Amino acid sequence: MIIKGDICYSKTQKELKTVKGGYLVCEDAIIQGVFTKIPEKYRSFPLKDYSGKLIIPGLIDLHTHAPQYAFRGLGMDMQLLDWLDTYTFPEESKYLHIDYADKAYALFVKALKSGATTRALIFATLHTPATLLLMEKLEQTGLITMVGKVAMDRNCPDILRQESAEAAYISTKAWIESSLKRFKSTKPIITPRFIPTCSDELMQKLKHLQERYSLAVQSHLSESQSEIEWVKKLSPSTKTYAHAYEQFGLLGGGKVKTVMAHCVWSEGEEEQLIFDNNVYIAHCPASNTHLSSGIAPIRRFLEKGIKVGLGSDIAGGPHLSIFRAISSAVEASKMYWRLIDRDSPPLTLNEAFYLATACGGSFFSKVGKFERGYELDALIIDDSKIPTTNPLEIEERLARIIYYSDDNHILQKYVNGKEVFSSE
Amino acid sequence: MIIKGDICYSKTQKELKTVKGGYLVCEDAIIQGVFTKIPEKYRSFPLKDYSGKLIIPGLIDLHTHAPQYAFRGLGMDMQLLDWLDTYTFPEESKYLHIDYADKAYALFVKALKSGATTRALIFATLHTPATLLLMEKLEQTGLITMVGKVAMDRNCPDILRQESAEAAYISTKAWIESSLKRFKSTKPIITPRFIPTCSDELMQKLKHLQERYSLAVQSHLSESQSEIEWVKKLSPSTKTYAHAYEQFGLLGGGKVKTVMAHCVWSEGEEEQLIFDNNVYIAHCPASNTHLSSGIAPIRRFLEKGIKVGLGSDIAGGPHLSIFRAISSAVEASKMYWRLIDRDSPPLTLNEAFYLATACGGSFFSKVGKFERGYELDALIIDDSKIPTTNPLEIEERLARIIYYSDDNHILQKYVNGKEVFSSE
Numbered sequence: 001m002i003i004k005g006d007i008c009y010s011k012t013q014k015e016l017k018t019v020k021g022g023y024l025v026c027e028d029a030i031i032q033g034v035f036t037k038i039p040e041k042y043r044s045f046p047l048k049d050y051s052g053k054l055i056i057p058g059l060i061d062l063h064t065h066a067p068q069y070a071f072r073g074l075g076m077d078m079q080l081l082d083w084l085d086t087y088t089f090p091e092e093s094k095y096l097h098i099d100y101a102d103k104a105y106a107l108f109v110k111a112l113k114s115g116a117t118t119r120a121l122i123f124a125t126l127h128t129p130a131t132l133l134l135m136e137k138l139e140q141t142g143l144i145t146m147v148g149k150v151a152m153d154r155n156c157p158d159i160l161r162q163e164s165a166e167a168a169y170i171s172t173k174a175w176i177e178s179s180l181k182r183f184k185s186t187k188p189i190i191t192p193r194f195i196p197t198c199s200d201e202l203m204q205k206l207k208h209l210q211e212r213y214s215l216a217v218q219s220h221l222s223e224s225q226s227e228i229e230w231v232k233k234l235s236p237s238t239k240t241y242a243h244a245y246e247q248f249g250l251l252g253g254g255k256v257k258t259v260m261a262h263c264v265w266s267e268g269e270e271e272q273l274i275f276d277n278n279v280y281i282a283h284c285p286a287s288n289t290h291l292s293s294g295i296a297p298i299r300r301f302l303e304k305g306i307k308v309g310l311g312s313d314i315a316g317g318p319h320l321s322i323f324r325a326i327s328s329a330v331e332a333s334k335m336y337w338r339l340i341d342r343d344s345p346p347l348t349l350n351e352a353f354y355l356a357t358a359c360g361g362s363f364f365s366k367v368g369k370f371e372r373g374y375e376l377d378a379l380i381i382d383d384s385k386i387p388t389t390n391p392l393e394i395e396e397r398l399a400r401i402i403y404y405s406d407d408n409h410i411l412q413k414y415v416n417g418k419e420v421f422s423s424e
Numbered sequence: 425m426i427i428k429g430d431i432c433y434s435k436t437q438k439e440l441k442t443v444k445g446g447y448l449v450c451e452d453a454i455i456q457g458v459f460t461k462i463p464e465k466y467r468s469f470p471l472k473d474y475s476g477k478l479i480i481p482g483l484i485d486l487h488t489h490a491p492q493y494a495f496r497g498l499g500m501d502m503q504l505l506d507w508l509d510t511y512t513f514p515e516e517s518k519y520l521h522i523d524y525a526d527k528a529y530a531l532f533v534k535a536l537k538s539g540a541t542t543r544a545l546i547f548a549t550l551h552t553p554a555t556l557l558l559m560e561k562l563e564q565t566g567l568i569t570m571v572g573k574v575a576m577d578r579n580c581p582d583i584l585r586q587e588s589a590e591a592a593y594i595s596t597k598a599w600i601e602s603s604l605k606r607f608k609s610t611k612p613i614i615t616p617r618f619i620p621t622c623s624d625e626l627m628q629k630l631k632h633l634q635e636r637y638s639l640a641v642q643s644h645l646s647e648s649q650s651e652i653e654w655v656k657k658l659s660p661s662t663k664t665y666a667h668a669y670e671q672f673g674l675l676g677g678g679k680v681k682t683v684m685a686h687c688v689w690s691e692g693e694e695e696q697l698i699f700d701n702n703v704y705i706a707h708c709p710a711s712n713t714h715l716s717s718g719i720a721p722i723r724r725f726l727e728k729g730i731k732v733g734l735g736s737d738i739a740g741g742p743h744l745s746i747f748r749a750i751s752s753a754v755e756a757s758k759m760y761w762r763l764i765d766r767d768s769p770p771l772t773l774n775e776a777f778y779l780a781t782a783c784g785g786s787f788f789s790k791v792g793k794f795e796r797g798y799e800l801d802a803l804i805i806d807d808s809k810i811p812t813t814n815p816l817e818i819e820e821r822l823a824r825i826i827y828y829s830d831d832n833h834i835l836q837k838y839v840n841g842k843e844v845f846s847s848e
Binding site: 071294318319 | 494495496498500501515524527528531713714716717718719743751754755758761762763764770772773811812813816823826828830
């Protein structure tokens, strides 16, 4: 397959590559390259002509909560721990009922499918049937996702507390085996909610499952100051919040692929451990602002060599669109520079785009760039719907898509070489 | 006329009034009240039934730049003064050409007309024909606006510099007289761009025109730190930046109605002068973030009794929607509380809604509330397009409109009792 159009992707953190009227060549879902003319050997490939349209890599959402989609935009006047008690936990408890889960997950999956996201890491709830239902719906979309049945056995309402670590282990094991059997593009991922809701015994059992099935891990880390204080009380002997995960082998290192959401307040030894263990940070700037958590030092993380992707963090963040996360990341970094550290230059829009595509994508595989050997995740976008009087360069058109598309204007979406959405 | 629906408005800064299935009664464009049943004496009034739809006051944009709409979303990686030189001034110089102005202003006016804004204060450029053309287009919409032909005679590119204060006076006077004669809902407003671009002589002449025609005044104040330093050098003898306007009688007080945009860094004597002179602040949180200007201390201003409305500040802010400005105001206030002053509680969503309706509206007249004696500016919104699984209170529906409508889903818009937009 060859896709023709105005092509744009991040070669590196700093460098945006653009080709007007270029040809993106793809063989068996693997990109062969971007060319200004079709090379001889690909002449026989079928051509999809999107001349004048923008072609960019699919966006990667490294952190979101599917069961929170239905109440997004509510309770935004609260901070993290109050918001969890007042809105999140009561809502998540409804997913005990499969009928409710069916209705609510349908809304989430529909929005994710038609939006700009091609791959995502997703928290479900602790309920096995509802989580399998969500995975089934996701599998049907053609998107590539990892979904976590959430583990929690303390410090949460009774209705959301697993009755024991052993019970959690048994149900999580059954869920993993079932989902590995049933789904191809929708993988299970080990998901302790966060240290405060997981006993040591539960963490040990999750490690056991992680190793046994070679699964990735996702959780939350150092999101708000009151949460960090709480973890200090719960795990007084660990050096940092990150070490509270690491002591159980659930914080990257070796073959354990890990994403930690937020890391707003990570520094010093914690930051070093994140780097040493090759942990990905899911930066969720909108959520960090809306829940008054703070601003994560993304420039510093990047300079240290830590891998950072973006997350929508529905419903801490009100918007599922990763375009919004890109502009929020730039905005947050500007306030970080202005108000916290004048030696920390703001992210450019291109850098934030890189986080949302190439850097976030690398968690999954070779995805997020239009380079030889990469899997084809692509969006075809009609930016003519955002009117202007001026002729624009591709880079400027990308900026306008980021600020104004809000996941609209997507003509076609390809994931791993397959068309999974078309607006026609 | 009687409008039936789910009614919602700010009674005060803290109190949101909601009436499910209420009747908003209006006689000769003036509101008579909101009732749960139609009172006997209004029984003969024609009823518009919007049952199940949300009815809220029109939104007020206290600060925006019409000629910057066409390049919105570009150059957001810069700070104020660089951004002015690189993007804004070159773009504004194009409005010398009436054909360009015609095309570009058509885009702006179309977006403003179909969006949630009912009244606005607008900067044009220094060009008289283009400014009159903008006003003619606005007059046709039925919106109520004040438009400023921008005055500047120093520190700007030649093509945008009026050749002398006298020349600026003559052309501004002619523009005022022409627009007062031609337009009813579109009023001229005295508009020095800001102190750096206006000589003392020009300011004196603008004061003369302000008095002669009893006009309101709009300008910029204390937006960024480098701008403030610059003003200090230009006006070394004035106490504060605000005093640099006040010495010419162009900063409120007496009968001079004034809006100053930004006031990010206003404090002490400047803040006192703003309060004493009854100056309105146009808070433009998105612009202040995108141009890395800082965060205005809105909680402190409100506690002091200063009147604050919201502004989109296109194109410093990328979005024309005042719904966006409401959520940005809340976000900015959260970061102010988290990062600058823990004694300054964040704005609630309801407070920011109050700024965008009742408080901003009071600059124009009795507008922005659904109370007896107020002019009817109203939006009828179909929020069923934002799906959820949960039954919601009116207050929660308002929150979701603020976060997700982005100026869409507006069924009807009324300004001063007249329908000016219908999506049908």
